[in-house]
Amino acid sequence: MSPPAESSSVDARDRKATLFCQDCGHASPVDGDWKVRTLGSQRRIRCPECRTVVDERRPSARDTPVRQCAEAWRRYWSAWTTLFADETRPV
Template sequence: MTPSARTKATLFCSVCGHESPPDGDWDESATTTELGERIALSCPDCATTITRRPVSKRSVDAVVASD
Protein backbone atom coordinates (compact mmCIF):
# COMPACT_ATOMS: atom_id res chain seq x y z
CA MET A 1 0.00 0.00 0.00
CA THR A 2 1.40 3.39 -0.89
CA PRO A 3 1.61 6.06 1.83
CA SER A 4 -0.95 8.23 0.00
CA ALA A 5 -3.45 5.33 -0.10
CA ARG A 6 -3.27 4.62 3.67
CA THR A 7 -5.91 5.85 6.04
CA LYS A 8 -4.71 7.94 8.97
CA ALA A 9 -5.59 5.19 11.47
CA THR A 10 -3.43 2.29 10.33
CA LEU A 11 -1.63 -0.13 12.63
CA PHE A 12 1.66 -1.68 11.53
CA CYS A 13 3.43 -4.83 12.68
CA SER A 14 7.04 -3.90 13.36
CA VAL A 15 8.16 -7.51 12.91
CA CYS A 16 6.68 -8.54 9.54
CA GLY A 17 5.29 -5.28 8.11
CA HIS A 18 1.61 -6.29 8.05
CA GLU A 19 -0.71 -3.27 8.09
CA SER A 20 -4.43 -2.83 8.58
CA PRO A 21 -6.88 -0.39 10.20
CA PRO A 22 -7.45 -0.86 13.96
CA ASP A 23 -10.73 -2.65 13.21
CA GLY A 24 -9.15 -4.67 10.39
CA ASP A 25 -7.93 -8.26 10.37
CA TRP A 26 -5.93 -8.23 13.63
CA ASP A 27 -6.42 -11.23 15.92
CA GLU A 28 -8.15 -10.22 19.19
CA SER A 29 -7.73 -11.92 22.55
CA ALA A 30 -8.71 -11.00 26.10
CA THR A 31 -5.92 -10.37 28.59
CA THR A 32 -5.56 -8.92 32.07
CA THR A 33 -2.73 -6.53 32.94
CA GLU A 34 -1.92 -4.38 35.95
CA LEU A 35 -4.22 -1.81 34.30
CA GLY A 36 -7.19 -4.20 34.18
CA GLU A 37 -8.93 -6.14 31.43
CA ARG A 38 -7.63 -5.50 27.91
CA ILE A 39 -8.17 -6.68 24.36
CA ALA A 40 -4.83 -7.53 22.75
CA LEU A 41 -4.52 -7.04 18.99
CA SER A 42 -2.01 -9.40 17.39
CA CYS A 43 -0.67 -9.72 13.88
CA PRO A 44 -2.50 -12.42 11.87
CA ASP A 45 0.74 -13.21 10.00
CA CYS A 46 3.37 -13.52 12.77
CA ALA A 47 1.34 -13.34 16.04
CA THR A 48 3.23 -10.30 17.42
CA THR A 49 1.13 -8.29 19.89
CA ILE A 50 0.63 -4.87 18.33
CA THR A 51 -1.40 -3.09 21.01
CA ARG A 52 -3.61 -3.62 24.04
CA ARG A 53 -6.86 -1.69 24.40
CA PRO A 54 -9.15 -1.23 27.40
CA VAL A 55 -12.18 -3.47 27.03
CA SER A 56 -14.60 -0.66 27.93
CA LYS A 57 -13.15 2.20 25.85
CA ARG A 58 -11.68 0.27 22.90
CA SER A 59 -9.02 2.97 22.45
CA VAL A 60 -5.33 2.32 21.94
CA ASP A 61 -3.48 2.64 25.24
CA ALA A 62 -0.13 0.97 24.70
CA VAL A 63 2.08 -0.14 21.88
CA VAL A 64 4.37 -3.07 22.44
CA ALA A 65 7.02 -4.63 20.21
CA SER A 66 6.18 -8.21 21.22
CA ASP A 67 5.04 -10.35 24.09
Protein backbone atom coordinates in the same frame (compact mmCIF):
# COMPACT_ATOMS: atom_id res chain seq x y z
CA MET B 1 -6.17 -1.71 -19.58
CA SER B 2 -6.34 -0.58 -15.95
CA PRO B 3 -3.45 -1.02 -13.50
CA PRO B 4 -3.63 -4.03 -11.16
CA ALA B 5 -5.40 -3.53 -7.85
CA GLU B 6 -3.08 -2.93 -4.93
CA SER B 7 -3.14 -5.17 -1.89
CA SER B 8 -5.17 -4.20 1.17
CA SER B 9 -1.91 -3.86 3.07
CA VAL B 10 -0.78 -1.02 0.79
CA ASP B 11 -4.22 0.63 0.92
CA ALA B 12 -4.07 0.55 4.72
CA ARG B 13 -0.90 2.68 4.71
CA ASP B 14 -2.92 5.63 3.37
CA ARG B 15 -5.42 5.60 6.25
CA LYS B 16 -4.91 7.38 9.57
CA ALA B 17 -6.29 4.60 11.77
CA THR B 18 -3.81 1.97 10.66
CA LEU B 19 -1.80 -0.46 12.77
CA PHE B 20 1.61 -1.67 11.64
CA CYS B 21 3.46 -4.79 12.72
CA GLN B 22 7.05 -3.88 13.53
CA ASP B 23 8.27 -7.44 12.94
CA CYS B 24 6.84 -8.38 9.54
CA GLY B 25 5.59 -5.03 8.20
CA HIS B 26 1.93 -6.06 7.93
CA ALA B 27 -0.39 -3.03 7.82
CA SER B 28 -4.14 -3.02 8.20
CA PRO B 29 -6.90 -0.73 9.49
CA VAL B 30 -7.58 -0.93 13.21
CA ASP B 31 -10.81 -2.77 12.47
CA GLY B 32 -9.10 -4.95 9.87
CA ASP B 33 -7.75 -8.49 10.09
CA TRP B 34 -5.93 -8.17 13.44
CA LYS B 35 -6.46 -10.91 16.02
CA VAL B 36 -8.05 -9.27 19.08
CA ARG B 37 -8.25 -11.08 22.41
CA THR B 38 -9.65 -9.71 25.64
CA LEU B 39 -8.81 -11.36 28.95
CA GLY B 40 -10.49 -9.69 31.89
CA SER B 41 -9.79 -6.02 31.37
CA GLN B 42 -6.66 -6.53 29.24
CA ARG B 43 -6.94 -6.32 25.45
CA ARG B 44 -4.25 -7.62 23.05
CA ILE B 45 -4.04 -7.13 19.32
CA ARG B 46 -1.81 -9.57 17.43
CA CYS B 47 -0.57 -9.58 13.87
CA PRO B 48 -2.44 -12.19 11.79
CA GLU B 49 0.72 -13.06 9.88
CA CYS B 50 3.45 -13.43 12.53
CA ARG B 51 1.39 -13.35 15.79
CA THR B 52 3.45 -10.49 17.28
CA VAL B 53 1.61 -8.38 19.87
CA VAL B 54 1.03 -5.06 18.12
CA ASP B 55 -0.97 -3.33 20.86
CA GLU B 56 -1.77 -4.17 24.46
CA ARG B 57 -4.13 -2.10 26.59
CA ARG B 58 -4.73 -2.33 30.30
CA PRO B 59 -7.13 -0.18 32.25
CA SER B 60 -5.61 2.94 33.72
CA ALA B 61 -5.69 3.50 37.47
CA ARG B 62 -8.52 5.96 36.87
CA ASP B 63 -10.75 3.22 35.41
CA THR B 64 -10.61 0.74 38.31
CA PRO B 65 -13.96 -0.19 39.87
CA VAL B 66 -12.91 1.10 43.30
CA ARG B 67 -11.92 4.46 41.87
CA GLN B 68 -15.17 4.68 39.87
CA CYS B 69 -17.15 3.96 43.04
CA ALA B 70 -15.20 6.54 45.04
CA GLU B 71 -15.74 9.14 42.32
CA ALA B 72 -19.50 8.40 42.23
CA TRP B 73 -19.71 8.89 46.02
CA ARG B 74 -17.70 12.11 45.78
CA ARG B 75 -20.14 13.49 43.19
CA TYR B 76 -23.13 12.31 45.26
CA TRP B 77 -21.77 13.86 48.45
CA SER B 78 -20.94 17.12 46.70
CA ALA B 79 -24.45 17.37 45.24
CA TRP B 80 -26.04 16.50 48.59
CA THR B 81 -24.05 19.05 50.59
CA THR B 82 -24.66 21.70 47.93
CA LEU B 83 -28.39 21.05 48.15
CA PHE B 84 -28.42 21.58 51.93
CA ALA B 85 -26.09 24.55 51.72
CA ASP B 86 -28.50 26.24 49.30
CA GLU B 87 -31.47 25.63 51.65
CA THR B 88 -29.74 27.09 54.70
CA ARG B 89 -28.67 30.33 53.03
CA PRO B 90 -30.83 33.32 53.84
CA VAL B 91 -32.75 34.73 50.92
